[in-house]
Every structure is written in structure tokens, then in C-alpha cells.
Amino acid sequence: MAGVESWGEESRVKPTVKIAASVSVIALVLVACGSRVVPLSQGQLLPGQTVVPTVGPSGTLGPSTGPSVGGPAAGPSAAATVPPGIVNAACKAKSSPAPGVTATTIKLGLVAALTGPLPGQFDSAVEASDSFFHAVNDAGGICGRKVQLLIRDDNGNGQTDKEVATKLVTEDHIFAFVGSVSAPDDSGIAQVSKQYKVPDIGFPLSWARAENPYAYGAPGQLQRKTIGLNANGSGYLDKLHNIKQIAIFWLKESEVSILEAYGFESAIEQQTNGAMKICHEQPSGVLDSNYTNYVVAMKGDCDPRNGNIAVYTTMENNSNIKLAKAMRDQGFQPTVFAPTFSSYLPSFITDAGGSTEGAYIPMPQVPLERLTDTPQSQWTPGTFELQRYINALNRYHPNHHPPGSFGAPGWGEAGLFATAAAKCGDALTRACLFNQLNTMGPYSANGFIVPTTPSDHHIYTADLIVQVRNGKFVEIQPNNRSGPPGGPDFWDKSVLVDWQKYMCAHQNQFPNMSAKKALLTEC
Template sequence: MSQRSRSVALIATTALLAGGLAACSTPEPSPGVTEDTVTVGTHTPLTGPAAAGYSSISAATKAYFEYVNDNGGINGRSIEYVVKDDGYNPATTSTVVRELVQEDEVFAVINGLGTPTHSAVVDYLNENEVPDLFVASGSPKWDQPGTFPWTFAYNANYIVEAKALATYAKETWPDKTFCVLGQDDDFGTDFTTGLLQVLGPDGLASTQTYSVSTQDVVAQVGAMQAAGCEVNFLATVNGFTALALGTAAKMKYPAQWVSSSSGGDYPTLVGYLGEDVAPLLLQGFVSSNYLPFSPDDEWVSLFQEINDEYNDGAPFSGNTVFGMSVGYLFAQALAKAGDDPTRKSLLDALEVGALTGNGIVPLSFSKDSHAAFEGVGITVVDKGVQDYVDGQIYTTDAGSGAVEPYTGTSVPLEGDGIPTA
């Protein structure tokens, strides 16, 4: 009797205490901004299978922000960048993004990397009205202003990319047999959808898929060889682009490879394949890009300087340009969000279409479009140098719209790469 009454009393007391503490647990408005700092965060793989291909991006963004901070910041505020490792595991992404929003109280999440990973948090960020800017993934999912008003894409959409690459391939090699190797998720599916738009429903002789958790593509490459594939499209991440090319070389299977920009970064591929064989294996390798990448570009030389000074001279790759370009775009958005930026004013700055970015095609952010780049240029590797093919820039949409050649110019460098209001 005595023990039971004690238990009941204990429960009752605790319940009363808990009820008394019943405070409303709703987050405060516009966190992350102080008099002299703005804190933003990201989730990205620093460990795990995807880390080798992408961990250099957040480091580059951080280096760019330090460069901006050393030059007075944006509207007098320096930018703090909190980088969280999610190991490319959606379950971990859920946890670290909640940490960013609730513990670190970031102003915005920028450049969250990966389709499966970011899918796990996009609802959460929109529910909490946290700006979810420049997602590092080409899924068409991020361009849905109606469903996800706080989410903005960065990469050229996989469908747009695939349509441009397929148009180039069809013009360059009209009589060849086309095939595709794709990741077995939205990345591969969307890219293949884009290819079929241009090549027609019977345009692909073989469609192969791989899974990131299986480090082997012998069966897939073998099937492509058996199907007589001559031009192979790749919807692969960098590690698997290298794996596919290496596997084909081992099988003495020569083919023309045409890769999505997500897995077509030459310096990163050299890192996988090795300095000695990479130039041979990658000779004539076609990919696409939408950021400045020519060795003589003014943006590239600025980014190289920043990389040397603020990133300990880390190897300079497409990831470096990508990371710094994202940083530049966020700085530009922040500059245009007013002297006292709020989450709402940041969103407005993006939606009025005032941002230029630094791409080779203009940005298409507006109230009705949260897609960044609706066009890409074609790049080819020649003698160990990856560069744009002159006059091969295409714009198109993610639907059944035509693929048009783009004749405008790229965005020029202004004011040492530090945006102003």
C-alpha cells in the first residue's frame, strides 16, 4: 500500500511540475541576424561514400565568405557558415538540419547537398518558414513555388541538362547508338526523362541503373557493351563516373561518355582515376556546366586567388567554383535583402528577379520560378583541359519545350566579386 501511494504521489507531483512548466515552444522570428553577423548553415557529406566527391564544396563556400568578411562583409555584417556532416544519409540529414534551425538558429539553410538527403528536410524547412536556398541537386522538385515557397534550386535541373546534352549528342553523332547509365533514384530517372524527350521513346538502346551502396558496375557496363552502345550518357555522381570509365577501360570497351554536370568535374575525376591515366581515359569526355570554368575566365582567376589565400590552396576544381559561386549568390541575395534583413525580405529579394549570379546563362529566379539555371553549356576534355565548346550553350525548360541555342553573354565580374546593394 505504502509503495503504491508513493508511486502515485510521485507521478502526480511530476505531472503537476511538467504542467506548470508548460511554456509555448514556438521558435522566435528572424533568428540568425545580429548587429554585425548573419549565421547560415548547410548539410553536406564530409564522411561516407559521397564525401570524396563533394566535401570540397562547403570548404570553398566558407573560404569565399571569409574573403567577404575580411573586406567588410555585406551591409556591415560578416557571414558565419555552419557546416554539418550528414554522411549523405537522409536520416542524419533530418537530425542535423533540426540542429541548424533550432540549436544554431541559422538565418537560412543554403546549398543543402543531395536529392535523397534534402528531400528528407524540405517539408520541415518550409513548415518552419526557413529560407532553403540554392539546393545542391538538380532535381525538379526544388522548383515548386506553390508547394515549397521557401525552397530555391541551384543546379541546372537534370531534365534541362539531359535535353541539352542529348541535343548536342544528336547533332554531333547522328548515327550512333545511345545508352544511359543512371543512379537508381530521382537523379537517374529525371535525367533519363530528359534524354527521351529529345531522342524519342526508342532513342536509348539500353538503360542501366546502379545503386550507390554497391561499388561495382561491371554488370551494367557489360550490358551496355553487349547492346552495342557507342555514346553513353551518365547520370552518375563523380565516384561512379570514374568507376564506369575505369570499368569500361578494363573491359577494353571504347565508348563516347557524356556526363551530367553532377558527375562530370574533370579535376575531381582525376582525383579518382589518377594523374597518369585520367587524361587518356577522359580524352573527348563530354559534360555540361553553367558556371564559369574556362581557364582564362575572370571569375575563375578571382576564385583561384581566394582559394589560395583562404582555403590553404586546396586543389582547385569545379567544386571550388561551385562552392564559391553559391557563396557569391547568397551574398548578393543578402545585399539586396535590405539593411535589416529578415527571412521575408530575403525571399522577396530572390523573387523580384534582381539577382544575377555569375553563371554563363542568366538566373531565372522569379515569383513563378524557383529554378536557378534554365540552360547549360557543353564542355569537352581535350589533352587534360576541360573547357566550353564555343557556341554550344542551350536553354530549355523542364517540360516538353524546345531546346534553343543561347547567344547572350555570361555575367561579368563586378567589384572584386563582393556584391553591394
């Protein structure tokens, strides 16, 4: 395809339109990271301050960065509907002994890094969860109870995270945490959730929170030892492009990023029975500004004469852009460049000066492009749920921040809570909520995100893939709709494997094992 010089293209694709630069997409990060976007309240929030309670008039969480987005019927006046199975007009709530639950309200808490070192990274998640509950309230509530969502800022600080989470439980008497997402350190909420046995349905970005038995995620949760065998689309992409060598980059500040990178290596070696050469490993820093030296080193280690090269990363978006620019400037053209979906952002295209052309991004959500590229007659259930999310966002937060990958989990987490709570009916207690979460089958927000079973506490094992083509995100779509039950769009399926066990049993396949062992528990 014209304009794709550096990285290969898949043979069966569907055309797309470019997401306007003003309608950016916040990154969903598998590591503690952040992209530099407009902060939610321009730094005016104080630690522990409430932002916008869901009960009452909808407020603006920050300055608008673009127009309303979406496809048919989207816009500020579009109707905001609620997914089926949540609102039951026949259900009449009674008073409850559960904290935060009355005959008329359910009080929830959300803790996010709205200011601090990663300003603006999580605004879309907060707006998504808040919009979901606004729509539920307008439709009649959960068994007639209106949701009150108390939003707190932790400045991305672990101690503040613990302090505001503690106050939400001990002073505000919330029923559960829903939609919380913070970095670099969200371990505080994990400590509070465990101490008080409070449900925490959110997106964990630390091991302490991911491994909290009272925590649940959508889509799933990261784990230290398990990863999908086709991690980050690698199984599909490596086979498609006959990859023989891989280089991998990670963030040295984040143990999650480091272990995810090791997990990628282990999964890829397991896919290929040890035939893949790991030609270069590169830790990098969030504040590193010059990737030239990294690329020069990679060029020395990864010789194209030894076969096609793939570059995978577990870095955040700004680092991925710097890497892409350095590879272009140094004339290093891997066959595949595939960051995680932290880079599903227009800035990955607009700020990269063409250097990200051809890059692949595997994703666990239906992409926004579906709303404008696909006739409504061909929409899947997940596309209709995407439209429901965008309609609610435009209605309740007309000056919203760019909707994006953190927004999808934020919507899904709110939906997961509401689905479980609705099944408890008028007898909503924490015990009932835990029971519903622990006995629920795969949850996918009606196909919008990859299905995962809440009680498994595992990360998702399927995705779909987009590629940057001619300055646009284009969905690579084999059109076989072969995804798992409840998520047919996510055709790139995988299975969970214990990557640490494989790595420790095949140490000769991996470089720098002496350093790796310091973080591994199975060697």
C-alpha cells in the same frame, strides 16, 4: 587529333593544359552520388558539430591535397575581393526583429555530408561558401553586419540532416540556410525549411528539397518534369557526330538519377522527332565493381552497323570510370561518351588508364582551365569571377581541398544570398530576403555559372563543353559568345521542355514504358 581513338573531336577547339593530379576537381553531381576523396575532417566530426564559423580566424577544413591553384595573381597572398553590389560602406545596420540578425551579425547555417557514405564529396562546396563570407567580412560585411556561418555535418543521413537543421533553427536561431549540400538524403533540411519558413539557398539533391517553395539554387534546381531540350549537350553532340543510336546508364539507388536519365531520353527523342533509337538502357549500382556484363549487353543491343552510337550517363564519377574501362576492355567504342559534369575531375583522366580519352563533359560553369590557358586580356566576366573565387579560397583556406564543380555552386549560392541581403540594407528580414529573391532577374555570379532566375526554381538551360584530349580537359569553344544575357560563355543553349508529357504522349518511341510509368505522373 592524336590520342583520340574512341570518341569524336570537335573541329574548333582551344588548347589547354592539364590540371595537375594533385589539384583535383570535386564533382558536381546531378544525382545522389559521391567520389572517394579525402574526408573533410578524417571522420572526427560528430553529427551536429560545428566545423568552422566564418566569424573569427579562418580555419583549415581538412588536409591539403595540393598547392594553391589559379592563374595570374592566384596564391595564398593574392587579394580576395568581393563581387560588386554587396558591401556598402554607407549602410549602417540597426537591430532587427529577424532571427539570427543583429546590428553587427547575420547568423547562417550550412548542413553538408562531411562524413558518412560519401566522404569528401562536398568539402569544396563548404570551403567555397565559407571563403566567400570571409571575403565579405573582411570588406566590411553586408550593411556592416559580419556573417557567421555555422557548419554542421549530417553524415549523409536524412534523419541526422533533419536533426541538425532543426537545432540550427530552434537553438542557434539562424536567419537562413546557405550553401547546404548533402546526399544520399537531404530531405530533412527541406522539412525544417518548410516548417519554419526559413530560406534555403543551396544545392538540392532530393525531390523533397528541390520542390520546397522556400528553396533556391544556383545554378537553378532540378525538377521532376522539366529538362533542357539539349540535355547534357546531347543536341549539339548528336548533330555534330550524326548519332543514330543512344545508350544510357543511371544509378538505380537514386530516383533523381533515374528520372534524369528518362528525361535525357525524352529530350533526345523530341530533338530528333522520334528518329533516334534508344538501343540500350542500363541501371547500375554505386557499389557495382564489374561493368563487363553491362557492356557485353550493350554491345549486343547497339550494333554500329545501324549508325553512330552515343553513351550518356547520369552516374557519379567512379561509376563512369568503371564504365569507360569496361568499354575499352570489351572493344566497344561509341562515337560519343558523355557523362554529366560529376566527372569533371582529374581522376576521370588519371584513374581511367586512358579509357576516358575523347569523352565529353558539358558544364554549367566556367572551367578552371581558363585561368591558365587564356590570356587575361581575353578573360570574360565569368573568368574574372572564377579568379575571385580561387583567390578567396587560397587566402582563407590555404590547405583547401581540390576546388571543383561543387565549389562553383557553393560560391554562387553564397553570392546569391549576399546579393539579395545587401538589397535589404539595414532592414534585413526573411520577408525582405524572399521578396528580393522572388523579384530578382537572372543570377549568374557575374557570369561564372549559367544564369538562372531564382524565383523560377528551374534547372539551367545552357552549358559549355570540355573534352578529354591527350590526357587533358580541353574546352570546346566556338568563340561566338552567344550564351544568354549574363552568361555569354555558355553557348550550348536550350529551352525547358516537359519531358514527361512528351514521353507519355509518344510511348512507342521508348523501351520499357511499363516500368517507366511507375515513376511518371503524366501517363
